[in-house]
Amino acid sequence: xxxxxxxxxxxxxxxxxxxxxxxxxxxxxxxxxxxxxxxxxxxxxxxxxxxxxxxxxxxxxxxxxxxxxxxxxxxxxxxxxxxxxxxxxxxxxxxxxxxxxxxxxxxxxxxxxxxxxxxxxxxxxxxxxxxxxxxxxxxxxxxxxxxxxxxxxxxxxxxxxxxxxxxxxxxxxxxxxxxxxxxxxxxxxxxxxxxxxxxxxxxxxxxxxxx
Numbered sequence: 697x698x699x700x701x702x703x704x705x706x707x708x709x710x711x712x713x714x715x716x717x718x719x720x721x722x723x724x725x726x727x728x729x730x731x732x733x734x735x736x737x738x739x740x741x742x743x744x745x746x747x748x749x750x751x752x753x754x755x756x757x758x759x760x761x762x763x764x765x766x767x768x769x770x771x772x773x774x775x776x777x778x779x780x781x782x783x784x785x786x787x788x789x790x791x792x793x794x795x796x797x798x799x800x801x802x803x804x805x806x807x808x809x810x811x812x813x814x815x816x817x818x819x820x821x822x823x824x825x826x827x828x829x830x831x832x833x834x835x836x837x838x839x840x841x842x843x844x845x846x847x848x849x850x851x852x853x854x855x856x857x858x859x860x861x862x863x864x865x866x867x868x869x870x871x872x873x874x875x876x877x878x879x880x881x882x883x884x885x886x887x888x889x890x891x892x893x894x895x896x897x898x899x900x901x902x903x904x905x906x907x
Contacts, residue, residue: 768813
């Protein structure tokens with residue numbers, strides 16, 4: 697399985713000719729070149745994780761692609777057919793097995809409602825928690841670790857990475873950071889990965905990783 701990191705929280709996975717897209721949001725450049733898309737996973741309803749325009753572009757080229765997301769996504773994207781998933785659900789789409797864990801977005805502030813958020817484990821290998829620090833209930837090989845957001849402190853993200861202790865990790869949710877900010881978070885995550893016996897890959901948009 698090959699991972700291509702796109703801008704911000706968007707991930708594109710390919711396996712045996714099938715493609716899976718995760719969280720194509722407003723900070724992600726147009727996904728005009730994707731073929732063979734069997735599914736799209738949207739972890740939650742915030743626009744930096746999905747836009748109608750992204751969904752329409754992908755579906756225009758891949759009309760049979762399924763869209764998976766929690767109930768909040770189904771409500772927000774009511775013009776699209778969403779397969780609602782929740783904590784503990786599993787699904788299969790082409791060459792991809794999907795297991796969903798977690799139920800709520802991390803708290804941004806007490807004045808802001810906490811929305812639905814579901815993380816996804818892809819092919820028992822890659823864990824991406826969306827906007828949460830949900831710890832998957834099974835060991836995982838690779839983790840997308842959030843690097844910058846209004847809802848996190850770097851210490852929390854470092855603890856999250858240390859608790860999971862995957863073999864491989866890489867940054868996601870980093871478009872809100874400056875170049876200096878990304879360098880700082882990459883250095884901290886690299887230290888944690890080394891200390892827990894893993895390897896950290898400071899991927900930039902367009903970079904790939906074989907899983």
